[in-house]
Amino acid sequence: MAKPMITTAVLLSILSMPAMAEAPAQSADKQVAESRAMVKMFSGALKEALQAAIKEGGLTNGIGVCKTVAPEIAADNSNEEWTISRTSLKVRNPDNAPTEWQQMQLQAMDRQPVKNGKPVEVWQVSEAEGQPAFRYMSAIPTQKLCLDCHGKSIDPEVKAKLDELYPEDQATGFSEGDLRGAFVVTRQTTGQ
Structure with missing residues (x-):
């Protein structure tokens, strides 16, 4: 009689596996959706601030605003659980240098930054100690x-302002459609 009970227990365990596997997938789907919303808010606010600064004082004014306002917008769109930032293989601000994982993702994205008309995105759920619980790019x-600030041909006045504000600037030489970088969203806890 013990044998049928073990078989029943194993069968119940196997039958419950899809439901258990579904929970992390639903959680990841929710986190991806939240990440997309954060990127939309951050990129929209940054674009609006840059356009206003450029309209008010030209490209050199936009560069100054980008240096000071972009980190503020990122901080305003982050909280205790979620952090949003930007990174690139060719950073303008050394504080935005990619982690090892981000660099691997950027190298893959560099081959095809857009797929089916949308920017490529990647994410990972991790339980490794010391790693973000969720990361998205x-x-x-x-x-x-x-291209006026990141392209191959930059106005000398703009170049001078870039040199002043970003002496270690690597973020030039791009063409339209190239991978400029990536938005990065991380979540430190898995609690809902």
């Missing part, structure tokens, strides 16, 4: 309007 393809 969304490619930033270089748009035409980015």
